[in-house]
Amino acid sequence: MQTAHSSVQAYRGGLLYFHADPAFIEHAHAWHEDGLLVVADGKVQAAGDYATLFPTLPPGTPVQDYRGKIISPGxxxxxxxxxxxxxxxxxxxxxxxxxxxxxxxxxxxxxxxxxxxxxxxxxxxxxxxxxxxxxxxxxxxxxxxxxxxxxxxxxxxxxxxxxxxxxxxxxxxxxxxxxxxxxxxxxxxxxxxxxxxxxxxxxxxxxxxxxxxxxxxxxxxxxxxxxxxxxxxxxxxxxxxxxxxxxxxxxxxxxxxxxxxxxxxxxxxxxxxxxxxxxxxxxxxxxxxxxxxxxxxxxxxxxxxxxxxxxxxxxxxxxxxxxxxxxxxxxSMLQTMNEAYKVARLKGSYLPAMRMFYLATLGAARSLHLEGTVGSFAAGNEADFIVLDPQATPLLARRAAHCNSLEEQLFALALLGDDRAIAATYSGGKLVHARTQG
Structure with a gap:
């Protein structure tokens, strides 16, 4: 496992994070299909489109390539x-x-x-x-x-x-x-x-x-x-x-x-x-x-x-x-989302995947009054993040091939995902878990 250090590190992939509750705000999330997360000294320095941010990186900055996967706050x-x-x-x-x-x-x-x-x-x-x-x-x-x-x-x-x-x-x-x-x-x-x-x-x-x-x-x-x-x-x-x-x-x-x-x-x-x-x-x-x-x-x-x-x-x-x-x-919070969705349906309401991912990230940070510390990729947040793999299992991969929106992709991860869907986990800019292949 690598250790956190002061040099800038960057991570390329789909970036998903929230700035509001999707239940009440229409455009509550940020999604960069080809995104870049920039980390320095264990904190988020920037998050946005790869094409915009990559030219701003210091020369020689290592870029971890997670294309095809989704990078989300932990x-x-x-x-x-x-x-x-x-x-x-x-x-x-x-x-x-x-x-x-x-x-x-x-x-x-x-x-x-x-x-x-x-x-x-x-x-x-x-x-x-x-x-x-x-x-x-x-x-x-x-x-x-x-x-x-x-x-x-x-x-x-x-x-x-x-x-x-x-x-x-x-x-x-x-x-x-x-x-x-x-x-x-x-x-x-x-x-x-x-x-x-x-x-x-x-x-x-x-x-x-x-x-x-x-x-x-x-x-x-x-x-x-x-x-x-x-x-x-x-x-x-x-x-x-x-x-x-x-x-x-x-x-x-x-x-x-x-x-x-x-x-x-x-x-x-x-x-x-x-x-x-x-x-x-x-x-x-x-x-x-x-x-x-x-x-x-x-x-x-x-x-x-x-x-x-x-x-x-x-x-x-x-x-x-x-x-x-x-x-x-x-x-697993993915398995927890799975059951939360069903509970909501049995009570006559509906939880979109966006809402469930919000509740497990920024929504939880707000509940704990820790917004600005964890739960999003706003600059200055602690660099706690995960890499979600839509291809983690044969069934997920097959379903992903037929997804027509980000909501569908997240819903498939919530309903079909488990620990295998977590390709990597980072805490304070440090890799603390990497899924074993095979």
Whole structure:
């Protein structure tokens, strides 16, 4: 693998990136069929037509030729659990028994830093193999699980967001902290990792049922004390879970209102699932600039429900796509798009491929309030990008030969693509994955 250095590098191929949401703006994307991406010092210097930019390159600039392929900003996965890598595809009749039977026992092992480090390495390999260059990651209740994750991601120079799970009730004793210890550990981890290299910290209450009111109050205090950190949790995923929250927090108007009452709704707060929200909930999401991480493969796998894209768009909520591994059944954002499309159809709406690629790139960056850092090829963005191969499989190649538009080509990649469609992944201008041929 090459290392990033100060000399200019250039990449030729079809260039695709976004400057707006295709659901609301007609010409929301930029497409250069024969394009050139120019990178210097790990950041995007320019992106445009090859014929225009090539003459401006310093003499001797190496140009990597990806003609016939599509160069896109790297995918951003806004909700994923690295400790659940080893329990992906575990059978269960629903969310709550799945947590008890598989999730909690699997997470227990992350008290061992060596085990946590080994899983983190595999997890990051898998993300890069499927073209995900940034992820918002749940660790476990153990602070050492966070240290192991960030040590692994920083060694690769990746832009990652992660945090220690907070849970002080309704879980096994071996996975519980206390309100005080959880807050103390979180603050220590924020000081150690937030804005260290390319690492960003997420305050991480698992979900309302596994935190006492005392822990929720301290979590809200942390969210106010560290406003540039992220916050991630789950909300309104499963109807049985929603009923449970109503019993535990009878004073709250809704499940989402529980978090709102404790001051957790704010920019950089990302709520996983958001299936069973009502109109007022969606208004609060917009008002607070909180974001929904839509997890279609997980929601289908656990039978949780179908996300309502039409109502979310009506409320102008911030949206992104997410895998939610291990409830989700694939690390691949292409496979996630595949299922998102079907979920939208079952709810009576339609997701064009352009919209899905937006939600996995610039849309996710906007949800995370990281526009200008990742998610597009605007000058100054970090040079995190992927190379998509429309010829990756015999079926894709055959379908590509009959595509009459960019929308058709992207739709074929979303519906037929997987890890094989990712020819290369770059992070900070450095090649961090190259598909093995054969």
């Amino acid at each position: 995918f951003i996965d806004s909700h994923i659990h690295y400790p659940q890598t080893d329990m992906i595809a575990s059978p269960s009749p629903g969310l709550l028994p799945w947590l008890q039977e598989y999730t909690f026992p699997t997470e227990r092992a992350f008290q061992d830093p060596q085990h946590a480090g080994q899983v983190a390495e595999f997890f990051l390999d898998e993300l890069l193999r499927v073209g995900t260059t940034t992820a918002m990651v749940y660790c476990t209740v153990h602070p050492q699980s966070v240290d192991a994750f960030f040590q692994a991601s920083e060694a690769r120079g990746l832009r990652m967001i992660a945090g220690k799970v907070l849970m002080d009730r309704n879980g096994p004793d071996f996975l519980q902290d206390t309100a005080e210890s959880g807050a103390r550990d979180t603050e220590d981890l924020i000081r150690r990792w937030h804005n260290h290299g390319r690492s960003l910290y997420a305050i991480t209450p698992r979900f309302a049922p596994t935190s006492t009111e005392e822990q929720m109050a301290l979590t809200g205090e942390l969210a106010r004390a560290w406003p540039d950190t992220f916050l991630q949790t789950h909300v309104s995923e499963n109807e049985e879970e929603c009923r449970w929250v109503k019993q535990l927090y009878p004073q709250a108007r809704s499940y989402l209102d529980v978090y709102d009452r404790y001051g957790m709704m704010r920019p950089r707060a990302v709520f996983g699932h958001c299936i069973w929200l009502d109109e007022r909930d969606r208004e609060r999401m917009r008002e607070t600039q909180s974001a929904a991480a839509v997890c279609p493969t997980s929601n289908l796998f656990l039978g949780s429900g179908l996300f309502d894209f039409e109502q979310a768009d009506k409320a102008r909520m911030l949206l992104s796509l997410a895998t939610d591994v291990g409830g989700g059944t694939s690390f």
